[in-house]
Amino acid sequence: MNYAISYITSHITLTLTDWLTIFLIIALLYTTEYYLSYFTRSNPLPGPLPFPIIGNAYLFRGDYSEVFLKLQKKYGTMMEVYFGPKRMIWIGDAKLIKKLNDPSPKSNFPYRAIGSWIDELKMTGMGMGLNNHMSSWRFNRAMLAKSVIVPSLFRQLVHVMEKTFEELEGYWIKLSKGNNKVIKIDLADWVYKYTNDIIVPTVTKKPAGLMLTHYNNIINNNTKITFEQNQAIEMLGRIRIWQKSIVFFYFFPKFLRHYIPPFTFLNTKYLYNINWLNEYFINITKIRRKEIENTPKGETLSSDILTSLICSNTHLGTQFDNINDEYGRPMTNEEIMRVTIEAITGGTNPLGSGICFTLYHIAKNPQAQSKVHDEIDRVLASDKEDTVAGFKWKAKQEFFIHNYYIQNSKTHWRDPELFIPERYLDDNEKPEENSHLPFGGGIRICPGRHLALTNAKI
Template sequence: MLHVYNDLVSIIGILIIIYISHFYFKYFTRENPLPGPIPLPLVGNIFLLREDIGEWPNRLQKIYGDFYETYVGPRRIVWLCGEDLIHKIVDSSSHSNFHELTAPDNEGLKEVELLNSGVIFNLNYKSWEFYRRFYSRSILKPSFIIQATDSIQEVFNEMDNYWEQLGEDFILDFPFWTKRFFLDTIFLIATSKPAYSLASYYNSVSPDKKVHVSENNLKESDTFILGINAFVTSLIYFLMLPKYLREFPGLRSFTRDLKERLNWLRNNVRGIIKERREEIERTPENQELTHDILTMFLTINTS
């Protein structure tokens, strides 16, 4: 029995050595090699990701320059950090070097229903062209641009008022404020309704004065922020991480939590769309509608 066990261990050890040798043979003989950290088998360079994922590319850029590569699992990811390089990709002219944003068989984006929908990850050219024309026709209207400008000013004035009430001696955590500023601005531009994320954050840091907003609105605002954070995280997480790593015991619960938050966000957005559609149907024909993104999308074929 011991002999069989030793043989099994030897076979497994040989297979591991063969796999590692094959992995690094393919790595060192790959086409168009770029500078970047040397990956480990199965996990790639994930073991280097010890800080904020937003800071990781900046740190690698300082080491390897504006054009480098990393690996997430077996998947190679090329990073463009120089303005001149990015311009060649996003240039809207017919001479652009743009081909596609992601692999058409990305099962991670399919799993969370982000592949081939909208504009960013849509590889169906006819569908992408339709959505792009649809968006451009809506957001390039002068009426929308005027309302968007007013919305930005309105939210900034709100944030500036909170800062004045906190006083000069209060230490501002600027990243937290800017995240909520952008969320409130985008939500107001998109729906003409407040998101209350600045008010919620102000109430959490203000020792005395509070903004009088209903608890339900404040709680929903905080939950919405978590949903937006989950969405941004999911774009990177499901795009880059292979399924076998997402289902790994240490990550399985995190994967499930991301999906649940995405589902909540998706259902919440659908509820907002349904509510706005009903409001438009009840609006008299002689009454002008607001010029937010959602209203533009819902009425673009009737204008």
């Protein structure tokens, strides 16, 4: 083989012009074949014209959500976009997605993303979001679904939410009173840290401490945080990078990512980040598994999702009613690792974005604000002053309602000392509101009044 190569190179000498000619011929042939396939494709749909190799990547600048919103508005509710040589169909009509969201296991469209880039991200057959191995996907989904419906998890989540909100409120109060200095509060930043401080301990049992760190940075307090909190902060930052890497690998073709700077640098950066995350979550899974094994018999385990995933289908956790080869086994560390990453991601971004969007639109809409205030006052006890008999009283002031006096008052009744049952039947002599309260009133009204009235009638 080496002799053949040496013989060819010694007898064939190409100039730079020759190499350029060969390159142009190859490029011309590739472009011809590319557009021949494009113009003879099945089910042609409206969409931007793709270029060889890069597809429509030349359009992917700025906010991708805005880019594709404009494209959908321009080309209609069903359009095609090319990511490199790959054709993707985008649907923007709710009437057209019924078959795509068919819950049947026999659905013809069970995948949301397909490509070798999933292998590069080391997500093939892992987790749920990009898992195209349906048996593995069903198993992971079933195990997570079982873990998040445990009653003790809900109780712990409520406790963590209350504690975290009180912590957030405390930081804001301190900032508003500090040194008479106006401090700008970035709501989106705080909400992101607030939701992560809730989700991370709920999933992993480990504290995050993002709000504390952010508060210390604002007031220039150099208080050191624990090693665990520092690792949690780095982990959450890398999860955000991981989300960007999915967008990067999804939108940009392999050729660009592997051979064209600066895409090659981003490709290397994102792959390193994925390796770090995988190792981090594998490590905390191993540590937690060891802690569970060393827990004294009879001692209650924590109710975080990681613990539940480790214990599922073991003597320490719950099992599926129908034990079989597919669902009856415990999860491996690798399976738990990927599900845990997705649980944290899915638990923070949608919640944080939803809170920010809701608060933003309420702040911009005075009528909505008024309705929110009314509902809060209606549902929750108000701590504001209120007016009774022309006087302002603090909330929770104690009043004794003297019903005996009211029912004997000539202000409210004609001849109150006389027995006149007909007075309740006379339309012209209806009792004044709140002048006759045999069962009390308001939120303290007797809960058994209907039973008492029924007994009296019988």
